Amino acid sequence: MKGILGRKVGMTQIYQQDGTVVPVTVVEAGPCFVTQLRLPERDGYRAVQLGFGPAKIKHLSKGQQGHLATAGVPQLRHLREVRTREDEVYTLGERILVDVFEPGERVDIQGTSKGRGFAGVVKRHHFAGGPHTHGQSDRERAPGSIGACATPGRVWKGQKMPGQLGNKQTTVQNLEVVLVDPERNLLAVRGSVPGPKGALVLIRGVRKQRVAKGG
Amino acid sequence: MNLVESLERQMATPNPNVPDLSVGDTVRVHVRIVEGDRERIQPFQGTIIRMRNGKSAGASFTVRRIASNGIGVERTFLLYSPRVERVEVMRHAKVRRAKLYFLRELSGRAARLKERRD
Numbered sequence A: 001m002k003g004i005l006g007r008k009v010g011m012t013q014i015y016q017q018d019g020t021v022v023p024v025t026v027v028e029a030g031p032c033f034v035t036q037l038r039l040p041e042r043d044g045y046r047a048v049q050l051g052f053g054p055a056k057i058k059h060l061s062k063g064q065q066g067h068l069a070t071a072g073v074p075q076l077r078h079l080r081e082v083r084t085r086e087d088e089v090y091t092l093g094e095r096i097l098v099d100v101f102e103p104g105e106r107v108d109i110q111g112t113s114k115g116r117g118f119a120g121v122v123k124r125h126h127f128a129g130g131p132h133t134h135g136q137s138d139r140e141r142a143p144g145s146i147g148a149c150a151t152p153g154r155v156w157k158g159q160k161m162p163g164q165l166g167n168k169q170t171t172v173q174n175l176e177v178v179l180v181d182p183e184r185n186l187l188a189v190r191g192s193v194p195g196p197k198g199a200l201v202l203i204r205g206v207r208k209q210r211v212a213k214g215g
Numbered sequence B: 001m002n003l004v005e006s007l008e009r010q011m012a013t014p015n016p017n018v019p020d021l022s023v024g025d026t027v028r029v030h031v032r033i034v035e036g037d038r039e040r041i042q043p044f045q046g047t048i049i050r051m052r053n054g055k056s057a058g059a060s061f062t063v064r065r066i067a068s069n070g071i072g073v074e075r076t077f078l079l080y081s082p083r084v085e086r087v088e089v090m091r092h093a094k095v096r097r098a099k100l101y102f103l104r105e106l107s108g109r110a111a112r113l114k115e116r117r118d
Helices: A062-071 A121-125 B003-011 B101-105
Strands: A003-015 A021-029 A032-038 A047-054 A076-083 A106-112 A169-181 A186-190 A200-205 B026-035 B038-052 B060-066 B072-078 B084-093
Touching: A003 A047, A003 A076, A003 A186, A021 A169, A021 A200, A032 A062, A032 A076, A076 A200, B026 B072, B038 B072, B038 B084, B038 B101
Parallel strands: none
Antiparallel strands: A003 A021, A003 A200, A021 A186, A032 A047, A047 A076, A106 A169, A106 A200, A169 A186, B026 B038, B026 B084, B038 B060, B060 B072
């Protein structure tokens, strides 16, 4: 599976020739470097490790510096792995640019969603909250009942409750690549991408191929 | 200029048939209408009551016209859309605010704007 690391730039709109407007997210993707090859013989699985983003030497540990020097690549801030098939050939230190993707292709994008902190049940699970009127107090955003009485005598596992929302690894699947600009390393995909502007995202080929109806 | 803006500049090139517009202008907008596989051009004439989002790709303007029976019709066009074929400015007007929403409350002679000649 091919992949590239990038930085989310922001959203805009693109006009197609017939005048339809496509909402797109722009990602500054690459240039990435292959920093390590994972091989079945040694690691038990096959993957490439990609590195992205300039880093100052003071931000890298000696171990990281040595790891990058082995690959013969510049100082890089972020490393991520992408699983590969046997027929995909990568060489250590290889530069990967956005042009591995082309318009019309589908991709999956993985990132870290915006953190919303400790969120209540209305925001986190789209509960309706309680009634606002009829003598209610303190019930507007309350979860309501969380279980029955003596049977089962406990709260079910998985009961939706308040807690941390966002700041979690999220993958959006099957996004259409609308535009590739190799000159400025830009990629635009239809729809939204997890995370704030400037966040690291991993763009990969699709994991689930769409099967034609009846196929 | 950030990357999104520069990309927008590149993708949303100004249409040479659309002059600089401003609020209060009386314009005739020629829009391409696609019906199935047929295409035709429909004019829409009225006063610009709103300009939105300046130079970004999503910039739009709203034209208000009084249709038959004195019913107001407002239509919003995307400034950089290829569907906006051509815009003719018929008249400029002297206006003192950015959005002319007050025209919605007025009708007939009260809804006139003073012409600006320059």
